[in-house]
Each structure stands twice: as structure tokens, then as C-alpha cells.
Amino acid sequence: DTAVSQTPKYLVTQMGNDKSIKCEQNLGHDTMYWYKQDSKKFLKIMFSYNNKELIINETVPNRFSPKSPDKAHLNLHINSLELGDSAVYFCASSQMGRGYGYTFGSGTRLTVV
Amino acid sequence: AQSVTQLGSHVSVSEGALVLLRCNYSSSVPPYLFWYVQYPNQGLQLLLKYTTGATLVKGINGFEAEFKKSETSFHLTKPSAHMSDAAEYFCAVIPATVLGKLTFGQGTILTVHP
Numbered sequence: 707d708t709a710v711s712q713t714p715k716y717l718v719t720q721m722g723n724d725k726s727i728k729c730e731q732n733l734g735h736d737t738m739y740w741y742k743q744d745s746k747k748f749l750k751i752m753f754s755y756n757n758k759e760l761i762i763n764e765t766v767p768n769r770f771s772p773k774s775p776d777k778a779h780l781n782l783h784i785n786s787l788e789l790g791d792s793a794v795y796f797c798a799s800s801q802m803g804r805g806y807g808y809t810f811g812s813g814t815r816l817t818v819v
Numbered sequence: 820a821q822s823v824t825q826l827g828s829h830v831s832v833s834e835g836a837l838v839l840l841r842c843n844y845s846s847s848v849p850p851y852l853f854w855y856v857q858y859p860n861q862g863l864q865l866l867l868k869y870t871t872g873a874t875l876v877k878g879i880n881g882f883e884a885e886f887k888k889s890e891t892s893f894h895l896t897k898p899s900a901h902m903s904d905a906a907e908y909f910c911a912v913i914p915a916t917v918l919g920k921l922t923f924g925q926g927t928i929l930t931v932h933p
Contacts, residue, residue: 749923805870812862
């Protein structure tokens with residue numbers, strides 16, 4: 707099936723650990739994104755890559771590091787996890803151009819204990 | 820900066836009643852506009868979008884929205900609510916001046932009563 711898939715779906719970890727979330731899209735899109743949805747369900751963009759190049763880097767702690775090995779993959783690595791990092795992280799993809807909607811993955815629920 | 824405001828964090832309707840979810844944007848140049856739906860513990864699904872052309876756009880599941888430039892609004896409607904419409908709805912924009920940044924409103928939770 708064509709989709710944006712991200713793994714894992716759930717991630718429970720202790721403070722101070724390092725973790726990664728992986729995302730893959732097979733839609734042929736050239737742009738991928740990471741969004742964070744907080745406990746109040748507010749969605750905020752974190753990063754965006756276009757053809758493997760970082761084009762959006764919002765005010766995010768540098769403990770968060772995205773990596774795009776190719777235009778179909780965008781991973782998110784988080785160092786030294788903190789309680790406040792608990793959230794749902796969504797990967798999305800689109801074709802660059804304002805008229806296109808974004809296709810979202812099903813989300814990764816990260817819980818830091 | 821581009822912003823999106825959804826009026827009403829919670830909307831409650833009876834099954835069969837009209838659904839109206841409000842969205843206003845702030846921009847001197849009309850952006851591209853989107854409505855997404857999020858069912859509990861799921862991802863976001865695109866309901867409909869306005870880019871150019873006809874200002875009344877139809878989406879999935881019987882929803883439609885009308886772009887009104889004079890009111891800077893893009894309200895979402897459905898003539899008759901179903902129980903399955905219960906979800907959270909997000910209005911979102913991509914501004915005309917900055918590429919590739921989809922900005923969301925705060926979301927509106929729709930509850931449908933039998």
C-alpha cells in the first residue's frame with residue numbers, strides 16, 4: 707500500500723535515554739516533515755527536508771536531530787530524553803508546492819518516564 | 820506570521836443535525852487552506868483543500884468548506900452529522916509567502932449525540 711509509515715508506534719523509555727523514530731514514504735514525494743503533537747493536541751512543525759536537504763528547522767532543542775538518507779526516508783533521533791519530550795510525533799510527506807496536502811503517518815506515541 | 824484560529828475547541832451536535840466548524844486565517848494574501856480529521860489514536864487524514872478556483876470545495880465523508888476571502892474564513896460544514904463523524908478536526912494553512920510549512924489551528928473536537 708502507498709503510505710507514510712513510521713516505527714515504532716509506541717515508545718516508552720526512561721529519562722536520559724537516546725531513541726530514534728523511523729519514517730518511510732513510498733508516495734514519490736520530494737519533501738518530508740516531522741511534527742510534534744503535545745498533550746493538548748496542538749500540532750507544531752519541527753523539521754522539513756526537501757530532497758534530503760534541511761529546509762525548515764523550527765526552534766527545537768538540539769537534542770533532536772533529523773536525518774534523511776534519501777528522499778523516501780526521514781528519521782528522528784532524540785538524545786537525553788526528558789519528561790517534556792513525551793508527545794505524539796508525526797511524520798508527513800508532500801510534493802513541494804503550496805497546493806499539495808500533506809500525507810501523515812499514523813504517529814509514534816513517545817512516553818518518557 | 821501566518822496564523823489560523825478555530826473558533827470553539829468543542830462542538831456538540833445531535834445526530835442528523837448540521838455540523839459547522841469555524842476557521843479563520845490571518846494573511847493579507849490568501850493562503851492555501853486545508854481541513855484534516857483525526858480519529859482517536861490515529862493519524863491525520865485530509866478531508867478537503869482549497870487552492871484556487873471554485874470557492875466551495877467538497878471533501879470526503881460528505882464534508883464541504885467555503886473559502887470567503889472577504890471574511891478570511893474557511894468554515895467546514897456537513898448537512899447531517901453521523902455518529903462516526905465524532906473526531907478532532909484541524910484547519911491548516913500553507914501561506915503564500917513561505918513554501919512548505921503547513922500550520923495548524925488549535926483543533927475542534929466534534930461530539931455527536933444520538
